[in-house]
Amino acid sequence: MRVLLGRAAVLLVALGAWELWARSQNPLLYIPPSKIGPALVRVVRLEAYPALPEHLGLTVVEVGVAYALAIGLGLGLGFLLGLPRHLGEIYEPILSGLYAIPSVVWYPSLMLFFGLGPASKIAFGFLLGFFPVVLAVLVGIRSVDRHLLIVARAFGAGPGTSFVKVILPAMTATVVAGLRAGLALTVVGVIVGEVLGARAGLGYLINYAYGFLRTAEYAALAVLVLVLVMAVDGLAALVEARAQRWAG
Amino acid sequence: MSRPAEPPHIEVRGLTKRWVTRDATIAALEGISLTVAPREFVTVLGPSGCGKSTLLSIIGGLVPPDAGEVRVAGATADGPDPRKVAMVFQDPGLFPWRTALENVEFGLELQGVPAARRREVAKGLLEPVGLRGFETRYPRELSGGMKQRVAIARALALDSPILLMDEPFGALDEQTRLLMGEWLLGIWARTRKTVVFVTHSLQEAIMLSQRIVVMTARPGRIKASLEVTVPWPRDLTGAEATALRARLWELIREESLRALEAGR
Numbered sequence: 001m002r003v004l005l006g007r008a009a010v011l012l013v014a015l016g017a018w019e020l021w022a023r024s025q026n027p028l029l030y031i032p033p034s035k036i037g038p039a040l041v042r043v044v045r046l047e048a049y050p051a052l053p054e055h056l057g058l059t060v061v062e063v064g065v066a067y068a069l070a071i072g073l074g075l076g077l078g079f080l081l082g083l084p085r086h087l088g089e090i091y092e093p094i095l096s097g098l099y100a101i102p103s104v105v106w107y108p109s110l111m112l113f114f115g116l117g118p119a120s121k122i123a124f125g126f127l128l129g130f131f132p133v134v135l136a137v138l139v140g141i142r143s144v145d146r147h148l149l150i151v152a153r154a155f156g157a158g159p160g161t162s163f164v165k166v167i168l169p170a171m172t173a174t175v176v177a178g179l180r181a182g183l184a185l186t187v188v189g190v191i192v193g194e195v196l197g198a199r200a201g202l203g204y205l206i207n208y209a210y211g212f213l214r215t216a217e218y219a220a221l222a223v224l225v226l227v228l229v230m231a232v233d234g235l236a237a238l239v240e241a242r243a244q245r246w247a248g
Numbered sequence: 249m250s251r252p253a254e255p256p257h258i259e260v261r262g263l264t265k266r267w268v269t270r271d272a273t274i275a276a277l278e279g280i281s282l283t284v285a286p287r288e289f290v291t292v293l294g295p296s297g298c299g300k301s302t303l304l305s306i307i308g309g310l311v312p313p314d315a316g317e318v319r320v321a322g323a324t325a326d327g328p329d330p331r332k333v334a335m336v337f338q339d340p341g342l343f344p345w346r347t348a349l350e351n352v353e354f355g356l357e358l359q360g361v362p363a364a365r366r367r368e369v370a371k372g373l374l375e376p377v378g379l380r381g382f383e384t385r386y387p388r389e390l391s392g393g394m395k396q397r398v399a400i401a402r403a404l405a406l407d408s409p410i411l412l413m414d415e416p417f418g419a420l421d422e423q424t425r426l427l428m429g430e431w432l433l434g435i436w437a438r439t440r441k442t443v444v445f446v447t448h449s450l451q452e453a454i455m456l457s458q459r460i461v462v463m464t465a466r467p468g469r470i471k472a473s474l475e476v477t478v479p480w481p482r483d484l485t486g487a488e489a490t491a492l493r494a495r496l497w498e499l500i501r502e503e504s505l506r507a508l509e510a511g512r
Binding site: 145147148150151152153154155156157161165166169170172 | 308310328329330331333334335337339341343344345354355357358359402406
């Protein structure tokens with residue numbers, strides 16, 4: 001409770017400072033928080049952008065497709081490389097290295113390959129979401145307690161049974177954490193992709209509002225994205241907490 | 249104790265095992281021969297690193313021997329066979345995502361025993377080991393001694409005639425260790441399993457077994473095999489136990505010293 005109050009206080013002070021400072025600046029560029037609320041109402045009521053549902057829908061579809069690809073290929077490649085022990089040792093540093101490259105550098109080439117439409121956003125979202133998933137699988141497999149595998153073998157488990165009854169449950173927590181990180185990054189990738197160049201989507205709308213100096217609406221859209229991302233991540237956190245309940 | 253005229257449960261002949269590492273070949277076991285009769289309780293006593301755990305892993309079919317023969321319940325061991333052999337390790341190796349009950353059920357689950365039946369068996373095994381009320385606890389919620397009792401219940405659930413135990417109480421404190429020993433003897437008296445129990449504790453060996461096999465430092469060979477004639481229930485402070493302890497210490501002191509030197 002005290003922590004919550006403290007957080008609220010920090011937030012209020014920050015908002016107050018922002019309000020005071022923004023009022024003294026050019027209102028076209030600097031938006032005080034008190035103007036964001038009304039703008040948010042206009043945006044949500046579809047007064048500002050009647051096509052908001054379509055843009056939002058497109059972004060959700062792009063995120064969904066990109067995330068499905070990231071999960072499918074991330075899990076698939078992770079197990080393919082991780083289960084034969086030596087392959088994982090070879091590929092993990094390479095994948096970690098690729099992951100460390102600031103991902104925006106890929107985007108221009110993705111636009112060249114996939115054009116301005118949803119495909120390039122899906123590709124970028126996938127690219128960002130894929131690495132945490134594949135790396136989590138590799139780390140998860142590597143960190144399975146070898147002793148548990150020996151115990152399982154002593155109790156008659158063959159390779160298939162060991163995989164299902166030991167390796168999978170042992171790595172669940174790690175993989176779920178990777179899936180959560182991957183989801184957050186996929187959302188970021190899709191929206192950044194839309195901001196950098198698109199004809200539709202939430203990111204496009206943000207860029208549009210910004211381009212026309214509709215700064216209050218721009219900020220309202222940003223808040224909307226923030227809420228969406230937090231909701232998605234909150235759901236993922238719930239799933240993660242469930243998965244980690246037994247892991248000590 | 250008079251030996252039954254049945255064929256032995258475990259027969260090890262001329263067993264040799266080497267570990268090949270990047271820069272050396274280590275002879276772990278050399279020319280081990282050992283016979284264990286049905287329902288016999290044998291402890292294998294030896295200094296650290298003498299290969300006693302390796303010996304147990306080979307008998308359990310987890311590790312193939314380099315040379316020699318291992319026959320378990322009449323057949324050559326070529327891989328783990330939970331219908332014949334159940335194993336308990338120093339690290340209990342409970343599955344952290346399974347409750348105590350689900351851990352005990354593990355072996356039966358692998359054998360395709362129906363859920364209701366294996367639940368019944370597992371409950372029946374946890375109760376006499378003092379873990380009633382802990383069925384739905386996860387391993388992290390259990391003490392070291394409790395974990396090991398769950399691991400032993402998991403092994404007993406297989407209902408195999410042979411039980412191999414690799415320093416099962418090695419990580420426990422002295423008092424818990426003694427209590428667990430008493431408890432294990434009770435189980436042995438009830439189930440009459442053939443037990444091979446690896447330990448480096450003289451006390452534990454004298455307290456538990458009918459016969460003590462003493463191993464040399466690496467490469468492990470069998471140095472002596474002593475019948476324990478101390479009457480049950482065993483008084484570890486009595487003259488007989490004390491004499492046996494002195495004799496064992498004499499046998500193992502030299503080997504422990506060698507192991508210590510080699511470990512430097």
